[in-house]
Amino acid sequence: MKKLVLMLSTVVLSLAINMQAQAGNVETLQSEYQAAGAGNFSASNGEKMWVKNNLDKKSGKQRNCQTCHGKVLTQSGKHARTGKVIEPLARSVNSERLTDIKFMKKWLKRNCKWTIGRECSAQEKGDFLEYLKGQ
């Protein structure tokens, strides 16, 4: 019986640790970016980048992060092409945001490419996260 309890608790504990490692938090990701050469992060730089227009040559239209995420981060946005609702980015209203490292990495990569036309630097990504953390 004792053995079983020990085994079970080991399983539960390792699962918990595993989940923690998978999800991680936004600070862990930011320190990862710092390890990759970024300096201190600035929310105001992040915000400037967030609203800065970029011309898409193919469509001739201006794009910025608000194109899909909307002007108010506590409200939901809309995918520019398909119209699919995008849940609010602000973690003050959406507790799932900024909790999953893999998810954050994937979308920072894809969305930089779509919006700016290139992948963002570690510094830029960290700045975006710094800006979003305060929302």
Added chain:
Amino acid sequence: MVQPKKKRVWDLPTRLFHWLLVLAFALAWATYDDSRHLDIHTISGYTFFALLLFRLVWGVVGSHYARFSEFNYTPGEVLSYLHSLFGDGTKYYIGHNPAGAWAIFILITLGLLLSTTGLIVLGGEEQQGLLAGYISFDQSEPFRMLHEMIAWGILTLVIVHVSGVIIESLLQRENLIGAMFRGTKWVVGESAMVPAHRLIASLIFISAIIWGGLSLNTYLISSDDQPYQPFKGPSLAMNDLWNEECGACHLAFHPSLLPARSWQYLFTQQENHFEEDLMLDEETLSELLNYARENSAEKNKTEAAWKINRSVMKNERPLKITSITYWKEKHSEISDAIWQKKSVQSKSNCGACHFDAEQGTFQDSAMKIPD
């Protein structure tokens, strides 16, 4: 002159059978060309079938005039009866006359064929009902036409039957339609004893109410989001990764909506996915592609899949579901005003009208065009 006496000729179960059959047929007819109401059509069909099966039993154990043996006339008797209609010596029948009797036998036979072909089409085309899983789409296709032809045959016969009843009513100077409600006729001379069979009739009546209530209660508890409960067939294979990856930007279109070669092509060009770069890693790509291959349109897992696959040329590999001939035809009657509605906006927004778009089943009944 012998005075006619009011006697019961049709017992209660026979009358109930008759009018419920009329109701079931009328409901099924009213909903046959409207896939949105396939559920009502099917429920009426099952009711129709059950009533006929009851009648087969009642034709053996029922009261005197309800028994098949009582109106088992030869073709010769039918001819001489029809002939006598034009003469003056019309023979009087208390129960069914020979022509009416034959109409009944043919109606029951056609009705059973109608039910059977209906079950085959339902099983094959919708993968629903008693025969779901036993019949493929291709196998069921000819039965659809047959089902329609039989229904038209029945309608024709119904018209003949009603005309006959009217002619007989005039000849006998008695409202025979009323007799099918009341159960009684004015009888000259001896007639057989007919009990009412109230208990059996009550059982039929209660079963019909319960069955109707259970089948249609969802219409009573409907709301704007869920106007009725979709008539559900088997559910399709789902994949969490697929729903997460595809569903992030648009409806996670079920793999059954495109042929495998389309999915293959779509993923090999992932860096130009409708002007976006999907950036999926190898592992993710291969899981998505496997799921797509196993459930693609060729697997014929839904009616939509089967019809989409049929309408795509073998040398084509469409990337847009909306570019497929079947899709275009199926949506040709939808006006621009509806497409531009705020709740719709995009042709890729299947869920605006199809409640089961995420499940990929695209049931006929799980659909409502917004007002």
